[in-house]
Amino acid sequence: MDHEATVIEVPAQWASIEALLNFVDELERTLALPDDQAYLVRLVVEEFATNIVKYSYEQHKQGIIQLSCTCDEDELRVIIRDHGQPFDPNYSPEPDLSGDVENRSVGGLGVFLVREMCDVLTYHHDRASGWNELVVIKKRQERTDGSA
Amino acid sequence: MEITHRQFHRVDLLSLSGRLDAASAPQLREAIEHLFHTGHYRIVLDMQHLAHISSAGLRVLTDARKRAREWKITDLEGGDIRLASVPPNIGEVFNLTGMSSLFAIYEDATAAVGSF
Numbered sequence: 395m396d397h398e399a400t401v402i403e404v405p406a407q408w409a410s411i412e413a414l415l416n417f418v419d420e421l422e423r424t425l426a427l428p429d430d431q432a433y434l435v436r437l438v439v440e441e442f443a444t445n446i447v448k449y450s451y452e453q454h455k456q457g458i459i460q461l462s463c464t465c466d467e468d469e470l471r472v473i474i475r476d477h478g479q480p481f482d483p484n485y486s487p488e489p490d491l492s493g494d495v496e497n498r499s500v501g502g503l504g505v506f507l508v509r510e511m512c513d514v515l516t517y518h519h520d521r522a523s524g525w526n527e528l529v530v531i532k533k534r535q536e537r538t539d540g541s542a
Numbered sequence: 543m544e545i546t547h548r549q550f551h552r553v554d555l556l557s558l559s560g561r562l563d564a565a566s567a568p569q570l571r572e573a574i575e576h577l578f579h580t581g582h583y584r585i586v587l588d589m590q591h592l593a594h595i596s597s598a599g600l601r602v603l604t605d606a607r608k609r610a611r612e613w614k615i616t617d618l619e620g621g622d623i624r625l626a627s628v629p630p631n632i633g634e635v636f637n638l639t640g641m642s643s644l645f646a647i648y649e650d651a652t653a654a655v656g657s658f
Contacts, residue, residue: 440598
């Protein structure tokens with residue numbers, strides 16, 4: 395079963411995070427996502443949209459965030475686009491997960507979590523248009539009961 | 543997210559229901575800060591009905607634990623944040639981020655409250 399891409403575009407402002415998360419609520423219902431995919435799409439949207447609002451449009455002030463989502467019987471694909479500062483999460487520093495856990499910073503955990511929980515994460519910055527595009531894919535887990 | 547508070551003789555139990563994300567994290571931070579301000583530093587968070595946690599939620603938990611443990615009665619006894627009934631998907635996040643070695647985690651709220 396394929397689903398058409400579902401798209402939302404919002405201003406890159408704190409107030410929009412709630413609208414994006416409400417959109418995720420709707421996706422969960424309409425796409426009937428399994429638990430692991432539902433968890434990931436919410437995490438992706440919150441962590442990356444928050445980063446875009448915090449950092450991406452520092453100089454521009456009036457940016458936008460586009461979120462689209464498709465799924466079929468094989469995978470869920472989440473695409474987040476913005477027009478702000480380039481940021482490739484594949485090169486984001488690893489958070490410190492060892493040593494003094496009591497006093498360590500939890501910065502970078504959101505990106506780390508998404509990287510660990512997804513199957514594919516790609517980033518592309520189009521120099522000509524200025525668009526950043528993040529694609530996160532989570533494959534549907536194979537059923538273990540032998541059914542299709 | 544809904545937070546239900548139950549006070550015991552030595553321990554405060556906060557039962558969390560829903561999602562602990564960027565939108566709701568300030569609500570939990572405020573609830574814990576309120577307990578700290580009234581001198582209550584032994585806190586159990588019951589996560590049985592928690593469906594989601596993000597980095598914003600993890601930040602509240604680690605900050606709260608650090609604050610609670612600064613309050614000491616003796617070298618062996620003092621404040622702490624302990625967790626109960628952690629669902630598997632949230633447990634996976636704790637394992638990935640090393641939080642499961644940071645917090646004392648109990649099977650249920652009764653065990654966690656009794657551990658103080």
